[in-house]
Amino acid sequence: MKKIFFVIPLLFLLCLGIQSQPAMKAAEAIRKADGDWLKAVQSKDLVKVLAFYRDDASWLLRDTPPIIGKESIQRTWSGFFASPGSWIQWDPKYCAVSISGDLGYSVGTYEMRYSDQQGKPVVQKGSYVTIWKKDAEGAWKLAVDISN
Numbered sequence: 193m194k195k196i197f198f199v200i201p202l203l204f205l206l207c208l209g210i211q212s213q214p215a216m217k218a219a220e221a222i223r224k225a226d227g228d229w230l231k232a233v234q235s236k237d238l239v240k241v242l243a244f245y246r247d248d249a250s251w252l253l254r255d256t257p258p259i260i261g262k263e264s265i266q267r268t269w270s271g272f273f274a275s276p277g278s279w280i281q282w283d284p285k286y287c288a289v290s291i292s293g294d295l296g297y298s299v300g301t302y303e304m305r306y307s308d309q310q311g312k313p314v315v316q317k318g319s320y321v322t323i324w325k326k327d328a329e330g331a332w333k334l335a336v337d338i339s340n
Contacts, residue, residue: 218289222296222324225332226284233280236273242266245334246325252338254318275306277313282320294326295335302339 225244232240242262251259251268259268272278282302289296303317323336 214293215289215291218293218296219287222287222289222298222332223284225324226282226287226298226322229334230280230282233269236278238266238269238273241269246327249334250336252336254316254340272306276311278304278306280304296324296332298322298324 229241229244232244242265245262245265247262248260249262249265251265253259253268259265272280280302281304282300284298284300286300287296287298299319299321301318302320303315305313305315308314318340320337320339322334322338324332325335327333
C-alpha cells in the first residue's frame with residue numbers, strides 16, 4: 193500500500209512533463225511570432241504587419257475605442273508609421289498556450305514614441321497582452337492586442 197503512495201505522484205509528474213513539452217514548444221512559437229511581428233512593425237512594413245493579424249482581430253489601445261478588423265487596424269498602423277519619429281519596442285515576458293494548443297497569449301512591456309496632432313513628441317510606456325490563435329494552416333495569428 194505504501195508503494196502506491198509513491199507511484200501515483202510519480203506517474204502524475206511524468207504525465208505532467210509529457211504534456212508540458214508540446215505546450216512549451218507552442219509557447220516558444222508564440223514568442224517567435226511575437227518577435228517576428230515586432231521586426232515587421234519596426235521596419236514599418238504594413239503588409240508584413242497585417243499578415244500577423246486575423247481578419248476579425250481587435251486592438252485595444254489606451255484612451256481609444258476598440259479597433260476591430262484588419263481594415264481598421266491597417267488605418268491605425270498607417271497613421272502611426274506616418275507620424276514623425278514613430279518608434280516602438282516591446283518585450284514579451286511570458287507566453288503560455290491553452291491545453292487544446294490552439295490559443296495562447298503573451299504578456300510584456302512596451303515603449304512607443306510618436307508625434308501627436310500638434311507635432312508634440314509623445315512617449316508611452318506600459319504593459320500589454322496579446323492573444324494568439326492558430327489558423328487553419330497552423331500559423332499563430334493575433335486575435336486581440338491589448339495595451340495600457
